[in-house]
Amino acid sequence: MKKFFAFSILILAFPLILFSQERARVHNIRYFSSSDYTRVVIDIDRPVTFQEKKLIEPDRVRIYFDIDNAKVFNLPPSIPVSKGYIKEIRVGQFTLKTVRVVLEFAEVVKYRTFTLYSPFRIVVDIYGERKAIPKTPPVSKPEELTIARQLGLGVKKIVIDPGHGGDDPGAIGPGGVLEKNITLDIAIKLKELLEKNADLKVVLTRDKDVFVPLEVRTAIANSERADLFVSIHANSTRNKNISGFEVYTLNFTKDPHAIEIAASENAVSSKTIGELESLIKKILLNTKKEESINLAKFIENNLIKHTKVRSLGVKEAPFYVLIGAEMPSILVEVGFLSNLNDRTRLCSDVFRTNIALGLSEGILNYINSFGKPSM
Structure with a gap:
């Protein structure tokens, strides 16, 4: 009887054992490529550990990722890449519990890997030998100029990113006011204002109500070889x-408010935001931090001028959408949908036009600060 009872318990527990050992699904691999830059995104249905290795052979270079406790789910074994340094992406069940993803190149490349959450994905930024990962210039003293200014570099192309879209409405204010609609309207107005300047090309990450993943937005800016990246959002918080x-630049922060805002925009928990510290520190080694701060200050001053609304300051936070951008990048929260006065203003077409004017003038003033007039 005892043996039968023990056997029955084992049978009942078997589904739980199977569930606990269920492997993660590697269910999608995406890439975004230009002549000298490629971003590969490996989508996995839960957080996993993985190992990566670079193999250099006479006729090819391979980077492979061994993803632990995982299985391939509805993916072709080979994904050809039409342009850029990467030739092919291969995926297969290397062992019973290991998925191997192989990126193949014709020549030596530089690359950087990081992970994002909710959903979990492995992101690989790949640069050809002609475009090494940019180094951060030494911290300048007040009287010194950044390397960009020393070299007299200018701005020719700007990527404007209207936050959220499609199935992702962003913040929702009382009465059904949607962040995604406000940001798109401001972005379109801003593009029109900037394009009145004949020397500037402006690209939108979306020009209609569609969903664009966060990692794709920065990839668009990188593949377009943009000189500036400006992401537009509207805020919401529990304190009405x-x-x-x-105005935010990319960095880690201990500020509870900034963490809350970043968690909301990243669609992750505050705990997950805390796990980004090591990633952010690593990414900051390769970003235009000083010029991002300079751009943020020009934007702040001109938003005050055109909207007559108070600024809560230029701040730092770990926003996913800014990670991996290879140009000065900022995120602007144009107001709080959770606040009655801000919400009323943001519903006004005139006010949204004034925001676009402030953003446009801030960008143009920043460009002119290089000593190369935009007009």
Whole structure:
């Protein structure tokens, strides 16, 4: 009887054992490529550990990722890449519990790997030998110029990123006011204003109500070889008394408010935001941090001028959408949908036009600060 009872318990527990050992699904691999830059995104249905290795052979170079406790789910064994340094992406069940993803190249490349959450994905930024991962210039003293300014570099192309879209409405204010609609309208107005300048080309990450993943937005900026990246958002917080706008650059932060805002925009928990610290520190080694701050200050001053709304300051936070951008990049929160006054203003076409004017003038003033007038 005892043996029968023990056997029955084992039978009942078997589905739980199977569930606990269920492997993660590697269910999608995407890439975004230009002549000298490629971003590969490996989508997995849960967080996993993985190992990576670079193999150099006489006729080819391979980078492979061994993903632990995982299985291939509805993926072809080979994904050809039409342009860029990468030739082919291969995926297969290397062992019973290991999925191997192989990136193949014709020549030696430089690359950088990081992970994003909710959903989990492995992101690989790949640069050809002619475009090494940019080095951060030494911290400048107040009287010194950044390397960009020393070299007299200018701005010719700008990528504007209207936050959210499609199935992702972003913040939702009372009465059904949607962040995704406000950001798109401002972005379109901003593009029109900037394109009045004949020397500037402006690219939108979306020009209609569609969903664009966060990692794709930066990839668009990189593949377009943009000189600036500006992401537009609207805020929301539990404290309905907070109002005003904020301008963010990429960095880790201990500020609870900035963490809350970043968690909301990243669609992750505050705990997950805390796990980004090591990633952000690593990414900052390769970003235009000083010029991002300079751009943010020009934007802040001109938003105050054109909207007459108070600024909550230029701040730092770990926004996914800014990670991996190879140009000065900022995120602007144009107001709080959770605040009655801000929400009322943001519903006004005139006010949204004033925001676009402030952003446009801030960008143009920043460009002119290089000593190369935009007009």
